Amino acid sequence: MRQPPASLDPLFKPRSVALIGASDDVARIGGRPLRYLREGGFKGAVYPVNPKRDTVQGIGSYSSVAALPEVPDVAILAVPAQGTVQALRDCADRGVNAAVVFSAGFAEASEQGRLAQDEIAGIARQSGMRVLGPNCLGLFNAGIGYYGTFSAILDAAFVEPGPVAVVSQSGAYGSHIAHLARQRGLGIGQWITTGNECDIDVAEALRWVIDQADVKVVMAYAEGIRDRDTFVEALEVARAREKAIVFLKVGRSDVGAQAVSSHTAALAGSDAVFDAVLRQYGAYRARTTAEHLDVAYACARGLYPAGNRFGIFTLSGGFGIQMADDASACGLDAAPMPEAAQEELKAMLPYASPRNPVDATAQALTDLPLMTSYIAAMLEKGGYHLFAGIFGSGPASPTFSAKLRQTLRTATAGHEGRVLALSMSAPAEIVRAYENDGFLVFEDGSALVNALAALVWFRRSFDAAKATRPAAPAAMRIAPPHGALSEHEAKSLLRAAAGIAFPKEALVRPDEDAGAAAAAIGFPVVVKICSPDIAHKTEIGGVIVGVRNEAEARDAARTILARARDQRPDARIDGVIASPMIKGGVETIAGVVRDPTFGPVVMFGLGGVFVEVLKDVTFRAAPFDVAEAQRMIHEIRGFALLEGVRGAPPTDIDALAEMLSRLSQFAADNAELIESIDLNPVLAMPRGEGVMPLDALLVPCRSGS
Incomplete structure (x- = not known):
C-alpha cells in the first residue's frame, strides 16, 4: 500500500531522536551522528542507547529503547548487522515512528543477508514504522540542525x-x-x-x-x-x-x-x-x-528564461566564437544585435564587433564606461533572454576586480529577472560576491552554455505541462486473448479497441479462392501467410509482393501455403492475407514493450536501416496525449525525413501522433494482458493522407492466455 508523502515527516522532522549503539568515539559510526546532533543545533531531545555506558559524549545513556523516557520519533541504528533485526523489533514494540539502519551485510551481500533484510521489511509493514536503509548513510535536514548520518563530509563543517x-x-x-x-x-x-x-x-x-x-x-x-x-x-x-x-x-x-x-x-x-x-x-x-x-x-x-535568445559579451573574439558554437550545439539562439543597435555600438568603438558575440576588444578593460554601455545596450536592445560575459581571470585581479564588479552591477541594473552568467576564474570569495549580485558563475564556458540550455529546457517543460490537454480517450479494455494472435486477428483487435486504421485486406482461407479475394482488394496486392504461430513471415518465404492478377494471386497463395506446411508443419494456418500494395510515404515503426520498471511503454522510430543499424528510436511510458506524441516524434535523429527532404512532401505527422497516442492508451488500459505490440512498417503518408500500418504483431502475456 502506498504511503502518503507526510509519512516521512517523523524521519525528516523529528522532535526526538534515539541513537542505538551510541559511541563515545566521535570517529565511529555510532559516534558521529551524536556529535553532529549535539553540535549542529538540533533543538529536540537526543537519547543515546548503550547498555554498557552511563553517559555517551557527556549525555546520559539508556540501556534500551524500552528504558527511554518517551517514544522517540526516529531511531538511528548504529549496530552490527546481526543485531539489527532485534533492535528494530524493539523499536517497533515501543511504537517508534521511523528508523535509520546504517549497517551493511544484507541483500547486497548474501542470501542470508537478503533473508534478514526481508525480516526488516516485514517489521516495517506490520508495525507501520518507516525504515530507511539498510546499508545507507542516513539523512539530514539542515534547516533544523538534524543530522542523522555518519558521513565524514560534516567533520569539518556543517x-x-x-x-x-x-x-x-x-x-x-x-x-x-x-x-x-x-x-x-x-x-x-x-x-x-x-x-x-x-x-x-x-x-x-x-x-x-x-x-x-x-x-x-x-x-x-x-x-x-x-x-x-x-x-x-x-x-x-x-x-x-x-x-x-x-x-x-x-x-x-x-x-x-x-x-x-x-x-x-x-x-x-x-x-x-x-x-x-x-x-x-x-x-x-x-x-x-x-x-x-x-x-x-x-x-x-x-529563475528560468522566457525564451532561448542568447547574448554573448566578450573581450576576445576566440572565446566568444567558441561559446557561440556551443550555444548552437545546445539549441540556444545567438541571434545578432539589431542593426540600429550595432551602428550605435560601432560608433562608440569603430573596430569592435557588435554583432553577437559582441566583442568590445581589450579596449573595454581600460574604458569601463564603454563596457557599461555595451552590456547595457545588449540587455536593453538585444532582446536576449540569457546573457553571458566572458572575463577569464580578470575578476581575480586585485587592481581590477572591484571596478569590474561595479561596472557589471551598473550595466545590468534593472534586469534582475534576466538570466545573467559570467565565465570567469577567481577565488571563492570573489565568485560568491558576483553570485550575490545575481550572476551565475562558471569557469568553463561550455559548461555555462549547457547549463543555460538546461534552464531553457526546464522552462519549456514547465510550460508544456500547463498547456490544456484534451480528455483522454475512453477506456479500451479487451477480453484476455486465448493464445497467440495472427496478423489479421491483431489488426482486427487494434482497429476495434484502439481505433487504429489499417488498409483494407482480405483473409483467404486455404480452401477459398485467393484470386477473387485479391481482385476485390484491387491489384497489385501483397499475399502473405496468416498464422498465429509464424511471427516472422519472411523467414519462411511467406510474403510475395507485386501480385498483378487473379492467376498470380492463386499461385502466390499455393506457394506460400506449401512453404508454411514444409517449413513449419507444427504451425496453425489460418490462410493467407491479400492486401493492397501501397507506395510512397516514409517507413516508420511503432510498438509497445513491457518495461520491468515502467510497465507498458511505446516505441517509435524510423524503419529499415534506421531502426536495425542506427537504433534511431525513442520511448514514452503509456499513456500519453497527442502533444506528448508530437514531442516524441520530434526527438528522433531522422525527424527531418518526416518533414520532407530533397523535394519529398512533408508527412502527416499529426496523424502519426494521433496513432501513437491511441496505441499508448490501449497499452495502458490492457497492461496486464499484453506483452508486446509491433506495427512494422507504418508508412507516414504525405500530409493530410494519414498513416498506413502494414503489419501488426500482438503478443499476449502468458497469464492472459
Whole structure:
C-alpha cells in the first residue's frame, strides 16, 4: 500500500531522536551522528542507547529503547548487522515512528543477508514504522540542525541550508555531490541516502522533498526505480510546481547495468526507457557528475528564461566564437544585435564587433564606461533572454576586480529577472560576491552554455505541462486473448479497441479462392501467410509482393501455403492475407514493450536501416496525449525525413501522433494482458493522407492466455 508523502515527516522532522549503539568515539559510526546532533543545533531531545555506558559524549545513556523516557520519533541504528533485526523489533514494540539502519551485510551481500533484510521489511509493514536503509548513510535536514548520518563530509563543517535537496540511493555518491555542492556555494536543505531500500525508496524520498516549500531543485541519483507510480507522481508534481529535478541514472551500458545488479540488487530496467521517461515527465538527465552539479547550480535560483535568445559579451573574439558554437550545439539562439543597435555600438568603438558575440576588444578593460554601455545596450536592445560575459581571470585581479564588479552591477541594473552568467576564474570569495549580485558563475564556458540550455529546457517543460490537454480517450479494455494472435486477428483487435486504421485486406482461407479475394482488394496486392504461430513471415518465404492478377494471386497463395506446411508443419494456418500494395510515404515503426520498471511503454522510430543499424528510436511510458506524441516524434535523429527532404512532401505527422497516442492508451488500459505490440512498417503518408500500418504483431502475456 502506498504511503502518503507526510509519512516521512517523523524521519525528516523529528522532535526526538534515539541513537542505538551510541559511541563515545566521535570517529565511529555510532559516534558521529551524536556529535553532529549535539553540535549542529538540533533543538529536540537526543537519547543515546548503550547498555554498557552511563553517559555517551557527556549525555546520559539508556540501556534500551524500552528504558527511554518517551517514544522517540526516529531511531538511528548504529549496530552490527546481526543485531539489527532485534533492535528494530524493539523499536517497533515501543511504537517508534521511523528508523535509520546504517549497517551493511544484507541483500547486497548474501542470501542470508537478503533473508534478514526481508525480516526488516516485514517489521516495517506490520508495525507501520518507516525504515530507511539498510546499508545507507542516513539523512539530514539542515534547516533544523538534524543530522542523522555518519558521513565524514560534516567533520569539518556543517552544510548550510538552502534550496537544494539531494536524494541518492548511493551513500558515497550522495556525500560526494553534497560536498561538491557546498564547495560551489549551494545550500542543501534536505539530504537522504536510501541504500538497499527495504522500505523507503528513492521515489518516495523524492516525492517528500518536492513537497518542501524551500526546495527549488533536487539532485537525484539512482541505479533503479522500484515504485513506478510514486516516481512518476513525484516528477509530475515537481514539474507542476516548477521545481527542477536533475537526475543522474547509472547503468547506461551492459557492463554498468550488471554492476548495478550486483551492487544493490535493484532492477535497472531499460536505460533508453528510463531516459525517455525522465524527458516525458520533465526531469533533466545529467550525463556526468560535473553536469549534475552545473545544472542544479543554475536551477537553484528558480529563475528560468522566457525564451532561448542568447547574448554573448566578450573581450576576445576566440572565446566568444567558441561559446557561440556551443550555444548552437545546445539549441540556444545567438541571434545578432539589431542593426540600429550595432551602428550605435560601432560608433562608440569603430573596430569592435557588435554583432553577437559582441566583442568590445581589450579596449573595454581600460574604458569601463564603454563596457557599461555595451552590456547595457545588449540587455536593453538585444532582446536576449540569457546573457553571458566572458572575463577569464580578470575578476581575480586585485587592481581590477572591484571596478569590474561595479561596472557589471551598473550595466545590468534593472534586469534582475534576466538570466545573467559570467565565465570567469577567481577565488571563492570573489565568485560568491558576483553570485550575490545575481550572476551565475562558471569557469568553463561550455559548461555555462549547457547549463543555460538546461534552464531553457526546464522552462519549456514547465510550460508544456500547463498547456490544456484534451480528455483522454475512453477506456479500451479487451477480453484476455486465448493464445497467440495472427496478423489479421491483431489488426482486427487494434482497429476495434484502439481505433487504429489499417488498409483494407482480405483473409483467404486455404480452401477459398485467393484470386477473387485479391481482385476485390484491387491489384497489385501483397499475399502473405496468416498464422498465429509464424511471427516472422519472411523467414519462411511467406510474403510475395507485386501480385498483378487473379492467376498470380492463386499461385502466390499455393506457394506460400506449401512453404508454411514444409517449413513449419507444427504451425496453425489460418490462410493467407491479400492486401493492397501501397507506395510512397516514409517507413516508420511503432510498438509497445513491457518495461520491468515502467510497465507498458511505446516505441517509435524510423524503419529499415534506421531502426536495425542506427537504433534511431525513442520511448514514452503509456499513456500519453497527442502533444506528448508530437514531442516524441520530434526527438528522433531522422525527424527531418518526416518533414520532407530533397523535394519529398512533408508527412502527416499529426496523424502519426494521433496513432501513437491511441496505441499508448490501449497499452495502458490492457497492461496486464499484453506483452508486446509491433506495427512494422507504418508508412507516414504525405500530409493530410494519414498513416498506413502494414503489419501488426500482438503478443499476449502468458497469464492472459
